[in-house]
Amino acid sequence: MSHSTTTLSNLAPGEVGVVRELAGGWGFMSRLATLGFTPGAKLTMVQNFGHGPLIVSIRGTRIALGRGEAAKVVVTKE
Amino acid sequence: MDREGSLTAVEHCQTESEERPAPSLNILTGQTTITVALAGQPNVGKSTVFNLLTKLNQHVGNWPGKTIEQKMGTYRQNGLTIHIVDLPGTYSLTANSLEEVIARDYIIKERPDVVVAVVDAAILERSLYLVAELLPLPAPVIVGLNMMDVAEREGRHVELEVLQAALGVPVVPMVATKAQGVRELAETIDRLVHGDIPYQPRCPQIRDDHRAVLDEILALVGPHVPAPYPTDWVALKLLEGDEEITAMMRGVLSDAVWEQVHDILMAHDDALVAVASGRYDWIGRMIRAAVVRPQVGQIGLTERLDCWATHPVWGMGLLAGILALVFWLTYTIGAPLQDALDTYVVGALADWAGALLASGPEWASGLVVDGIIGGVGTVITFLPILVIFFAALGLLEDIGYMARAAYVMDRFMHLMGLHGKSFLPLFLGFGCNVPAIVGSRVIESRRARLLTIMVAPLVPCTGRMMVIAFLTPVFFGRAATLVSWGLIALNLVVLALSGIVINRIAFRGERAAFIMELPLYHIPNWRTIGLLVWQRSLDFLRKAGTVILVISVIVWALSALPAGDVETSYLAQFGRLLAPLGALMGMSWRMMVALLTSFVAKENSVATLGILYGTGEEEATLAAILGAALTPAAALAFLIVQMLFIPCVATVAAIWQETHSARWTLFNLAFLLVVSFGTGIVVYQGARLLGWGI
Numbered sequence: 112m113s114h115s116t117t118t119l120s121n122l123a124p125g126e127v128g129v130v131r132e133l134a135g136g137w138g139f140m141s142r143l144a145t146l147g148f149t150p151g152a153k154l155t156m157v158q159n160f161g162h163g164p165l166i167v168s169i170r171g172t173r174i175a176l177g178r179g180e181a182a183k184v185v186v187t188k189e
Numbered sequence: 190m191d192r193e194g195s196l197t198a199v200e201h202c203q204t205e206s207e208e209r210p211a212p213s214l215n216i217l218t219g220q221t222t223i224t225v226a227l228a229g230q231p232n233v234g235k236s237t238v239f240n241l242l243t244k245l246n247q248h249v250g251n252w253p254g255k256t257i258e259q260k261m262g263t264y265r266q267n268g269l270t271i272h273i274v275d276l277p278g279t280y281s282l283t284a285n286s287l288e289e290v291i292a293r294d295y296i297i298k299e300r301p302d303v304v305v306a307v308v309d310a311a312i313l314e315r316s317l318y319l320v321a322e323l324l325p326l327p328a329p330v331i332v333g334l335n336m337m338d339v340a341e342r343e344g345r346h347v348e349l350e351v352l353q354a355a356l357g358v359p360v361v362p363m364v365a366t367k368a369q370g371v372r373e374l375a376e377t378i379d380r381l382v383h384g385d386i387p388y389q390p391r392c393p394q395i396r397d398d399h400r401a402v403l404d405e406i407l408a409l410v411g412p413h414v415p416a417p418y419p420t421d422w423v424a425l426k427l428l429e430g431d432e433e434i435t436a437m438m439r440g441v442l443s444d445a446v447w448e449q450v451h452d453i454l455m456a457h458d459d460a461l462v463a464v465a466s467g468r469y470d471w472i473g474r475m476i477r478a479a480v481v482r483p484q485v486g487q488i489g490l491t492e493r494l495d496c497w498a499t500h501p502v503w504g505m506g507l508l509a510g511i512l513a514l515v516f517w518l519t520y521t522i523g524a525p526l527q528d529a530l531d532t533y534v535v536g537a538l539a540d541w542a543g544a545l546l547a548s549g550p551e552w553a554s555g556l557v558v559d560g561i562i563g564g565v566g567t568v569i570t571f572l573p574i575l576v577i578f579f580a581a582l583g584l585l586e587d588i589g590y591m592a593r594a595a596y597v598m599d600r601f602m603h604l605m606g607l608h609g610k611s612f613l614p615l616f617l618g619f620g621c622n623v624p625a626i627v628g629s630r631v632i633e634s635r636r637a638r639l640l641t642i643m644v645a646p647l648v649p650c651t652g653r654m655m656v657i658a659f660l661t662p663v664f665f666g667r668a669a670t671l672v673s674w675g676l677i678a679l680n681l682v683v684l685a686l687s688g689i690v691i692n693r694i695a696f697r698g699e700r701a702a703f704i705m706e707l708p709l710y711h712i713p714n715w716r717t718i719g720l721l722v723w724q725r726s727l728d729f730l731r732k733a734g735t736v737i738l739v740i741s742v743i744v745w746a747l748s749a750l751p752a753g754d755v756e757t758s759y760l761a762q763f764g765r766l767l768a769p770l771g772a773l774m775g776m777s778w779r780m781m782v783a784l785l786t787s788f789v790a791k792e793n794s795v796a797t798l799g800i801l802y803g804t805g806e807e808e809a810t811l812a813a814i815l816g817a818a819l820t821p822a823a824a825l826a827f828l829i830v831q832m833l834f835i836p837c838v839a840t841v842a843a844i845w846q847e848t849h850s851a852r853w854t855l856f857n858l859a860f861l862l863v864v865s866f867g868t869g870i871v872v873y874q875g876a877r878l879l880g881w882g883i
């Protein structure tokens with residue numbers, strides 16, 4: 112299994128990733144960590160058209176993120 | 190109220206391995222009233238639980254000094270009076286938002302006797318996070334495990350006894366939409382406060398690699414933590430980087446100690462992730478123990494519906510269709526009702542009051558008929574339209590669609606430095622700008638909320654649409670429909686441009702983060718929607734009876750004093766002063782005065798024109814005179830200014846209340862004056878240069 116590091120905004124729909132790091136300010140990190148984006152958490156990209164906001168499924172819920180926000184979540188592809 | 194019982198009875202959290210006899214807490218020491226705080230994340234059905242417990246016995250206000258809604262209610266059981274305080278729905282208790290600060294401050298400072306944490310069994314993992322934050326606080330927690338039916342339908346079975354034992358606190362299964370489990374919840378509250386249930390919470394721990402750091406901080410700050418804050422909790426919040434707690438401890442610690450604490454915190458600025466991870470590890474252990482067949486990404490109905498609802502093209506189409514339907518409903522049902530209310534209730538009331546006061550001084554009937562009934566009465570006639578709007582939006586919110594609407598609109602709102610969530614309040618503005626301003630509370634960041642409030646008055650409300658509907662045929666005959674649509678489109682373009690400009694200048698182009706949960710779709714709960722409509726309508730009426738009343742009377746006084754007629758009033762004098770400005774747009778001073786009176790209520794423009802051109806309320810004559818008095822270019826300029834002009838007093842009052850700032854309110858008025866007159870002048874002068882419509 113290959114483990115390439117990328118950002119959440121680069122995951123294609125259906126791809127599974129594992130959160131590695133949150134690269135943003137305190138407020139941003141805190142809000143995302145609260146919603147379950149903690150290191151080691153598994154997520155699945157649900158919708159990503161390559162532009163505009165996207166939807167990920169994490170810890171049993173679907174979260175919509177702006178593209179800029181998703182670019183600050185470092186993940187490894189499973 | 191005697192708080193001693195609850196203070197001593199709630200023990201510190203235990204680690205999960207610790208074994209000791211289960212303590213029980215007897216909170217009641219002769220008291221007959223207890224307070225229960227209701228906590229829960231958004232979309233878990235907390236308000237349904239609140240409504241079921243309190244029935245209609247509730248009161249809606251604001252949290253002291255805040256523009257966040259506070260709901261309180263009461264019920265009685267076994268001779269005990271239970272006050273329920275509905276805490277704001279929050280994902281956590283870190284100072285990310287005002288709601289979170291309010292929720293935790295209430296628990297720490299007011300010490301409710303019990304906290305009921307409503308949790309969604311279908312998304313147990315995420316929704317237990319708030320419980321992980323609640324357990325270390327000094328109030329006993331009962332978990333209300335809601336949406337058991339949804340969880341079962343998705344093949345997730347929660348073993349209650351196991352979960353209860355693992356958490357160490359009472360767990361009550363519920364299906365709030367079917368009123369199941371509410372009686373059991375009330376009984377559990379009753380038994381817990383009587384000490385009939387053991388209470389032994391097992392709290393989450395920080396991730397192992399940060400335990401030593403936490404202990405270090407605890408040792409340093411422990412002796413200095415001010416009451417009533419729990420020491421462990423403060424140390425944890427410091428490590429999490431919580432701004433509010435950091436500022437508080439900075440104030441109480443000596444410089445030497447603060448230096449030490451600060452150095453440790455600086456060396457571990459990623460600790461907030463370790464704290465959150467610790468909570469999720471704890472949740473993971475609960476889930477592995479208590480949930481049979483944890484879900485494997487199977488979402489079913491929601492997934493299928495979202496293929497359409499969140500698609501950039503189909504989702505847009507769906508949204509457009511839904512909005513068109515809401516407008517259609519509003520205008521086919523709401524507008525006739527409004528007319529009827531205007532004629533048979535407000536009109537009749539005005540006639541009756543006029544006749545009653547006919548023998549009195551002229552100013553008295555003017556004050557009552559034109560000032561109070563004319564101002565407040567007109568605002569109230571919008572209620573049918575608003576009720577339809579509130580109901581439609583409440584329904585869309587309750588089934589979970591609104592988050593999808595915000596998601597598909599995010600691309601567009603992005604251009605203005607806003608994100609999708611601002612779309613919802615702005616849409617409400619088509620009904621009336623007042624609820625749009627109040628509705629901006631759904632937006633977390635103050636910056637985005639302010640920006641939304643600043644542009645909301647540019648959404649063409651029903652009041653303005655009515656003026657347009659009357660005046661465009663007068664001026665433009667067969668082209669009226671086209672002109673009307675053009676005016677609405679212009680408003681939306683100006684709204685977008687204003688958003689861009691205000692964002693650049695006032696907020697330096699910053700953009701709030703767009704992070705939003707897309708909840709599972711739910712079958713609507715009519716009770717919840719009904720109560721929402723009822724409360725929002727009451728809120729609107731309350732505003733009409735207070736702030737709007739006062740300002741209406743003031744503006745009426747300006748339009749009637751000193752001699753008792755509009756032509757010579759202070760307002761008219763002011764309008765004459767504005768004549769040179771009007772001349773730039775081809776408008777007479779009468780048109781300027783008409784604009785000024787639209788400040789009381791938008792529809793006043795037409796009535797004022799009637800008075801100033803001496804035709805009274807005869808619409809046909811007024812139409813003829815107006816059509817002849819203005820060139821098409823001037824008429825267009827007038828309609829444009831009317832559409833973009835400063836909002837009515839009701840909206841200004843709402844802006845003032847919601848922003849808590851006279852500065853922002855005045856800025857908004859000045860901005861809209863410049864924008865409306867500026868656009869009017871450009872259009873008129875442009876038409877003149879091109880030789881059109883002169």
